[in-house]
Amino acid sequence: MADNTEILTDLALIVEEVAGIDHADVTAEKSFVDDLDIDSLSMVEIAVQAEDKFGVKIPDDQLAELKTVRDAVDYIAKNQ
Amino acid sequence: MIVCPRLPPATPGARLLGMGSQQPDKIVTNDDLARRVDTNDQWIRDRVGIQSRRIAEEGTLLVDMAMEAGTRAIKDAGLTPGELDTIIVATCTMPTTIPNAAAQVAERIGIPAPGAFDVNAACAGFCYALGAAADLVRAGSARRALIIGAEKLSDYLDWDDRSTSIIFGDGAGAVVIDAAPDAESVGIGPVAWGSAGDMAQAIRVLDNGKLHQEGQAVFRWATTKIAPVALRAVELAGLTPADIDVFVPHQANLRIIEAVAKRLRAKGAREDMRVADDIVHSGNTSSASVPLALDHMRADGRLRSGDIVLLVGFGGGLSYAGQVVVCP
Numbered sequence: 240m241a242d243n244t245e246i247l248t249d250l251a252l253i254v255e256e257v258a259g260i261d262h263a264d265v266t267a268e269k270s271f272v273d274d275l276d277i278d279s280l281s282m283v284e285i286a287v288q289a290e291d292k293f294g295v296k297i298p299d300d301q302l303a304e305l306k307t308v309r310d311a312v313d314y315i316a317k318n319q
Numbered sequence: 320m321i322v323c324p325r326l327p328p329a330t331p332g333a334r335l336l337g338m339g340s341q342q343p344d345k346i347v348t349n350d351d352l353a354r355r356v357d358t359n360d361q362w363i364r365d366r367v368g369i370q371s372r373r374i375a376e377e378g379t380l381l382v383d384m385a386m387e388a389g390t391r392a393i394k395d396a397g398l399t400p401g402e403l404d405t406i407i408v409a410t411c412t413m414p415t416t417i418p419n420a421a422a423q424v425a426e427r428i429g430i431p432a433p434g435a436f437d438v439n440a441a442c443a444g445f446c447y448a449l450g451a452a453a454d455l456v457r458a459g460s461a462r463r464a465l466i467i468g469a470e471k472l473s474d475y476l477d478w479d480d481r482s483t484s485i486i487f488g489d490g491a492g493a494v495v496i497d498a499a500p501d502a503e504s505v506g507i508g509p510v511a512w513g514s515a516g517d518m519a520q521a522i523r524v525l526d527n528g529k530l531h532q533e534g535q536a537v538f539r540w541a542t543t544k545i546a547p548v549a550l551r552a553v554e555l556a557g558l559t560p561a562d563i564d565v566f567v568p569h570q571a572n573l574r575i576i577e578a579v580a581k582r583l584r585a586k587g588a589r590e591d592m593r594v595a596d597d598i599v600h601s602g603n604t605s606s607a608s609v610p611l612a613l614d615h616m617r618a619d620g621r622l623r624s625g626d627i628v629l630l631v632g633f634g635g636g637l638s639y640a641g642q643v644v645v646c647p
Contacts, residue, residue: 278365278366279535280366280534280535280538280574283535283538283539283542284542284574284578286539287539287542287543299535299536299539
């Protein structure tokens with residue numbers, strides 16, 4: 240079980256790999272779409288990798304609700 | 320036990336003999352589409368990797384494109400039409416269900432009275448048809464077969480729907496196969512196929528006759544479920560991922576292609592494995608995409624005689640099929 244800081248660190252690395260955004264820029268308050276400019280297909284790729292990494296399920300309808308990095312970290316922490 | 324004494328003797332297996340393709344002359348660029356719907360070149364390149372696609376003129380029939388591709392494949396195989404006994408056309412875009420494409424295409428090419436039928440497994444159709452044909456040859460039911468993937472998707476597109484009109488294109492590709500003379504020259508591996516009917520609605524033709532796709536759901540499915548199918552095809556052929564020289568997946572979306580190739584490399588496929596990217600200038604041509612990519616890669620030197628090639632088709636159904644072949 241990873242804590243929220245560890246989840247954020249790992250999630251930022253996934254975002255960097257999928258979307259080419261420096262992991263240091265992937266901070267909790269950022270919006271995936273508005274701040275990080277990540278498109279819907281990249282969000283799916285991030286979700287798929289996060290599922291593998293954290294052992295959670297992130298279905299498409301749930302994925303649409305994860306607006307910010309913090310939303311994603313909280314969701315993963317809660318569903319691990 | 321009932322014994323049928325009339326069954327033909329089985330052959331060692333099938334091999335590819337030749338290939339050919341045909342595309343319409345008309346090139347439709349992303350800028351052309353942007354004049355009709357709210358989109359732009361960069362958006363399309365980023366999402367699907369397509370720069371242009373070929374679209375058939377209204378008067379061009381699917382069977383015309385199939386005939387051209389088939390004729391070229393027969394010539395490439397060093398055969399004449401009269402030497403073939405079976406033709407299978409993989410298609411999901413015939414204008415009507417009867418007559419089928421295969422018999423008409425055989426007539427146009429000049430193949431006399433072959434076994435002729437269509438296969439509809441949407442974008443997986445070519446790999447399904449090739450798998451079925453290879454087993455017909457192996458069983459001795461067919462000696463030389465022509466397998467064509469041909470689509471006129473433009474008939475099924477809503478040109479005001481920017482989620483589908485940017486993706487698809489028209490075209491046809493074909494291969495000729497025959498029975499390998501001995502076990503060493505078998506060049507088509509066992510097919511790994513299957514379906515996911517629980518997702519049948521994800522890609523479908525609507526009541527208005529136009530194609531609809533739930534892009535995000537299909538993207539997730541393809542990026543996660545197709546690499547395992549491809550790996551199963553490799554295993555069934557008695558090979559490892561490192562043996563694959565060329566990877567030719569259905570040309571659905573460049574990002575799906577790259578995601579699947581990445582997963583194969585994580586399982587041991589080589590970094591120098593050549594990966595088909597024919598979608599960039601052909602668009603997604605459904606069942607035609609795999610044989611079109613094969614023919615184009617051979618033409619530009621990225622596919623050479625003796626190469627071990629991994630094919631995998633996937634799409635509407637949902638359905639999927641893959642096999643390993645040796646380039647003739």
